[in-house]
Amino acid sequence: MKNITNTTVKALVGLFTCAMLSAQQPLIETTGLYGGTTLEVRVSGDYPGEQAIVLAGTPIVATHSAILGLQLVQPIRIFRGQLNSRGIYQFSVNLPPVAWPGSRFAMQAFVKNPTGKFQSSKVVGLLGESSNTTTWQDRTSALPMSAAMSAAASVSPVDIDLDGDLDLVIADAGSMMSAGGILVYQNDGSGNFTDITASSFAGVSTEAAFIVSFCDYDLDGDQDFVAGGGIDSMTAFPYPTRLYSNDGTGVFSFEQEFVSTLNSANNFAWGDIDGDGYAELLMSEGGTLTSSGGVQSMALFNNNGGIFTLNTTFESETFNNTVEETTSIELGDVDRDGDNDIYMSRTDSVDGALNILLINDGTGNFVDESLTRLPQMNNGIGDKSSDAQFVDVNNDGFLDLIVANSHLSVSPDDSGDMLLNYGALNPGVFYDSPTLFPDVLHEHLGIRLGIETGDVDLDGDQDVIIHPHEFFGNGAFPFVGRPVLFLNQGGAQGGAIGEFAEDPNFWVLGPFTTFISYYGKLFDADGDLDLDYYVPNYGGIVDPTNTADHFLINNL
Numbered sequence: 001m002k003n004i005t006n007t008t009v010k011a012l013v014g015l016f017t018c019a020m021l022s023a024q025q026p027l028i029e030t031t032g033l034y035g036g037t038t039l040e041v042r043v044s045g046d047y048p049g050e051q052a053i054v055l056a057g058t059p060i061v062a063t064h065s066a067i068l069g070l071q072l073v074q075p076i077r078i079f080r081g082q083l084n085s086r087g088i089y090q091f092s093v094n095l096p097p098v099a100w101p102g103s104r105f106a107m108q109a110f111v112k113n114p115t116g117k118f119q120s121s122k123v124v125g126l127l128g129e130s131s132n133t134t135t136w137q138d139r140t141s142a143l144p145m146s147a148a149m150s151a152a153a154s155v156s157p158v159d160i161d162l163d164g165d166l167d168l169v170i171a172d173a174g175s176m177m178s179a180g181g182i183l184v185y186q187n188d189g190s191g192n193f194t195d196i197t198a199s200s201f202a203g204v205s206t207e208a209a210f211i212v213s214f215c216d217y218d219l220d221g222d223q224d225f226v227a228g229g230g231i232d233s234m235t236a237f238p239y240p241t242r243l244y245s246n247d248g249t250g251v252f253s254f255e256q257e258f259v260s261t262l263n264s265a266n267n268f269a270w271g272d273i274d275g276d277g278y279a280e281l282l283m284s285e286g287g288t289l290t291s292s293g294g295v296q297s298m299a300l301f302n303n304n305g306g307i308f309t310l311n312t313t314f315e316s317e318t319f320n321n322t323v324e325e326t327t328s329i330e331l332g333d334v335d336r337d338g339d340n341d342i343y344m345s346r347t348d349s350v351d352g353a354l355n356i357l358l359i360n361d362g363t364g365n366f367v368d369e370s371l372t373r374l375p376q377m378n379n380g381i382g383d384k385s386s387d388a389q390f391v392d393v394n395n396d397g398f399l400d401l402i403v404a405n406s407h408l409s410v411s412p413d414d415s416g417d418m419l420l421n422y423g424a425l426n427p428g429v430f431y432d433s434p435t436l437f438p439d440v441l442h443e444h445l446g447i448r449l450g451i452e453t454g455d456v457d458l459d460g461d462q463d464v465i466i467h468p469h470e471f472f473g474n475g476a477f478p479f480v481g482r483p484v485l486f487l488n489q490g491g492a493q494g495g496a497i498g499e500f501a502e503d504p505n506f507w508v509l510g511p512f513t514t515f516i517s518y519y520g521k522l523f524d525a526d527g528d529l530d531l532d533y534y535v536p537n538y539g540g541i542v543d544p545t546n547t548a549d550h551f552l553i554n555n556l
Contacts, residue, residue, distance in 0.1 A: 028041070028042070028108065032490075032492075033460070037095055041079070044087055046271070046340070047111060054108070054110075055077075055106075055109075056077045056079070056107045085338060087338040104528070104529045113219075126459075136505070136508045139191070139553045140551050146183055147551075149547060152170045152172055154210070155168055156168070156521070170185070170536060171209040171227060173210050174230070176544060207232075208239060210231075217243070226242065226258070226268055228240070238264035241257065241262075242257055265284065265285060268329075269281075272340065273360060278306065280300060280301060281303065282331065284299075297325055299311075302364070324348045324382075327347055329344055330343045334430075345385035345386065346385060351381055352385075353382040353385075354380070356370045359373075384409045387450045388451065392462065395460070395461060398422075412439045412440050415439070419432060448467070449517065467520055470541050482513060485507075487500065489501055509552075516538040517536065532553050
């Protein structure tokens with residue numbers, strides 16, 4: 001990789017000064033840095049035919065305000081290309097016999113959208129000749145005091161103030177020690193957080209919320225969010241779903257409520273479904289592993305230049321029903337045809353439900369193709385699914401699925417916990433892979449609630465964390481239910497990519513730390529490129545006052 005000159009830096013700054021970055025992020029995927037192999041780099045974006053740029057180099061501390069969301073890299077190499085008809089820009093680099101052992105490299109992609117603005121991916125880190133398993137350090141004591149009192153269900157690592165590091169925005173559903181609301185923790189760049197909630201909302205107060213989800217919905221270059229799922233503890237009445245806009249400095253203002261036939265929204269997905277450059281908002285109703293009782297399961301709001309309109313056609317579709325409830329939704333291009341499709345995880349209160357895959361025709365209209373594209377699990381009855389996440393587990397360029405299912409209600413043998421995409425052979429068609437992802441009754445994961453994925457050992461493949469419900473297990477103290485990390489066995493593990501095994505060294509907090517955890521996040525808190533871990537604590541069954549969130553630093 002070449003050293004950069006001052007002229008090159010000035011050229012880059014000029015490029016991005018005129019092209020504000022959007023939070024509708026493209027995705028950059030890479031293989032590992034291993035000598036004698038070929039490094040494969042793939043950028044996926046929503047806008048076929050548009051320009052794509054990849055920056056690669058070693059990380060430094062400095063950031064530049066003109067390059068929003070980018071941690072500058074030096075030395076740097078620039079790759080330029082164009083998204084093809086499927087929204088892909090892909091290239092390869094032949095690596096030397098030994099690929100910089102122990103050195104860390106940063107990569108970030110930028111894709112031009114139809115409005116003329118560049119959208120940035122998350123920064124991806126790679127470790128040369130990675131061979132180490134991660135170790136984790138408990139940094140919970142360094143969190144603000146409010147992190148010990150909230151009943152938090154979700155956390156969003158996001159650069160709210162555009163200073164180049166990831167801050168935390170947390171949905172507090174309310175507890176015995178907290179009325180609930182939206183908490184904002186500012187990062188100093190080294191993984192030290194300060195509670196700035198009091199100064200983060202302009203003339204508005206926030207209500208209890210189950211989930212927050214960020215997107216630059218108006219394409220002005222800063223991160224906005226939607227919040228929902230909160231319940232009034234006095235009346236048991238759901239709070240409305242609300243949109244908050246960012247002024248660019250991390251101060252938020254209330255913009256609007258989203259009114260639909262849903263009683264409440266407990267899951268959100270953002271994505272451009274009609275190709276106009278603006279992200280639509282998809283929301284679903286239904287608590288985790290429980291039914292909702294509403295009229296519809298989902299609501300879709302079309303985004304027209306930052307103005308939202310309820311899609312009444314989507315509202316009346318036959319797949320949008322309440323016979324079996326939708327617990328989560330995911331947007332992703334499963335068939336690599338350049339548009340976003342929808343995966344719905346579902347359940348009912350008795351024996352489970354079949355999950356659904358909706359295929360986009362390219363204009364934002366969807367067709368239910370579940371019967372021909374998904375395995376019909378549990379003899380056609382389906383799983384009791386709580387959450388799902390698209391992720392390419394085997395680096396073949398196609399999105400696979402990790403699904404969180406209840407193994408107390410449906411046996412592991414009958415559950416589809418990892419569904420592999422046939423890929424180029426049959427794009428967007430999935431099959432169950434019980435031998436590749438541990439398909440057994442796990443002591444801590446009888447009831448699985450949420451999923452997080454990321455490359456924790458910087459070896460070029462995706463690892464998986466499953467979040468559980470605290471439950472009684474065999475009925476004896478100390479009970480069970482803690483997050484579990486499954487390492488992808490390619491790269492640093494020296495095995496087959498796409499095959500997973502539990503990391504027994506992950507949970508450093510001890511066997512008595514059990515609680516309900518929905519949506520923890522892997523993110524680089526301290527600027528060293530490896531992924532750290534924040535897990536919200538929704539509360540405990542045995543001890544209702546056990547609401548302290550937990551923060552682990554990755555010491556790779």
